[in-house]
Amino acid sequence: MGSIKISNLHKVYNESKVPVKAVNGIDLEIKQGEFTAIVGPSGSGKTTLLNMVGGLDSPTMGDIEIDNVHIGSLNSKELITYRLNNIGFVFQSYNLIPVLTALENVAFIMELQGIPKDERNKTAKELLEKVGIADKINDRPGELSGGQQQRVAVARALASKPKFILADEPTANLDSKSTSDLLDLMQQMNDEYDTTFIFSTHDQRVMEKARRIITIDDGLVSSDILKN
């Protein structure tokens, strides 16, 4: 479970004025359990691609199929439920609900899924321990460092037991120590839960941690390297 098939994907912005071809015909297959980096210079189309895979944006043309579901066939309400149950998100920054504690942030996702209170609190605690902030579970995001916030975001992304986790430049706002810690954590979670991780970056050190590196230039895949 958790394989993604992208075929002939296009995204054109500003179609009426000056069109920008952000994604220009991408074909990709990502399998269950991968730990994959999407790399490329700023403006190459990484965010656009991830947004479409995550069901946050709709393609101008082409198809995204996730475990036999064509994302394009879902309406916006179905998409929200689909995202809730199938995709974990880690954004660049300000990921968390600022008025909820770390624990509540993680538990909230499970509450939306209808998981009973005891269970979700237990799972949330376990996850926060795993991501290494067991002593901060009752702090609000504002009281946490950037790196700690991203760890909570990873815990939240895992909490819904998604098919895969999309992380758009999750380390962009972190110092190098926090960056490598977060990558180690993501790798560890990928091993432990066998959850697919797809993250974008233009940071050399980050991409080195990936097992597969997909490079994008001007909305096209320019290289796709599988390491071992």
Next chain:
Amino acid sequence: MKSLIKIAWRSLWRNKRRTLITSASVFLAVFLALFMRSMQIGSYEMMTDMAVREAGHLQIHKNGYWEKKSINYFMDYSNEIKREVESNPNISIAIPRMDNFALASYGDLTKGVAIQGIIPDMTDDRINLSKRIVKGRYLKENDTGVVLAEGLANYLKIDVNDTLVLLGQGYQGISAAAIYPVVGIVKFPIPKLNNLMMYMHLDQAQETFAPYNPDLISALVIELKDVDDLSEEANILNERIGFNYEVLSWEQMLQEVVQQIESDNAGGIVMLGILYLIVAFGIFSTVLMMTVERRREFAIMVAVGLNRSKLAIITLFETILIAIIGVIAGVIFSVPVLQYFHHNPIPLTGDLADMMLEFNYEPIMPFSLESFIFVSQGLTVLLIAMGIAIYPMIYAYWFKLLKAMRK
């Protein structure tokens, strides 16, 4: 749902000062509104009460009397009417009386007077004349004396135990003349009544003005038990006793009181409208800011799987909570204040005071503690808040996810 309330509640306190200022404005408006309404409703209650004590809920006259106010439109308090009134389960009391004009003389002084022939006990229960006695005594059963208003007595230079001559026109053109001992003097605070009124037993009035029609009265004053719909009640009664009679409600007879209440009430509602408009703008600007500054936050929540309808509910809660805090504080603060003024009313001057004096009431500003005042003001503010919440709710439903994420 609990989490949604939690998020809403905590979001409010992220900017404590702004929320407090907004809720405080609601509080102030609710307090002012309650204070004003309590005072207005209190005075309307009193005016209505005064009017009913004076005129009864209904009066039965001979048809045309109220327009002509002439002795030729007096009616017989017949057995039929008596039976009708006694058998009507909704009538708690029926008091006959005779209002008439005549000339009163003492020595070589003469003055026009307004005479009320009354049944002393029944009338006193309603308008408390006996309390206004400043000299002598009040009328009693079978009394053959009269009670004069103080200004009238002074004009005539007459005193208690002196004898007064009354001259006037009786029923159906007969001339009426009689002499009465003055048994008491009453004092009214306003000159119009104080210079004009004279009270005697109804039997005496009938004997003087209608010696051949011993049951003649000008009006039968009726008080009802249940006063849901006065004009309906009047119509029913009128149909039963026939259209030789007119049955009028106090609202028809004392239209100036009704008009005064209505125009004052309309003014009050306009004031409330302005007050709440100002408050609505305050709430709206806070809610607007709370929405605008959290665009990215909303987007993240929807991105990770929060339904837009739930997001809308969060914003609804926030708006309503701001209002509820203000309403609750306003009510909690108002109740003891209004209770104080209810028991220690403010003394009054001016037009309203004069009118109250006219009806033999103390000129005070009474405060009503009717619960509907609190309920209606609270509900009004909540409705306003709900109206304002439409804005963030619409935003929650329609905002563009990606655009908001890029903020």
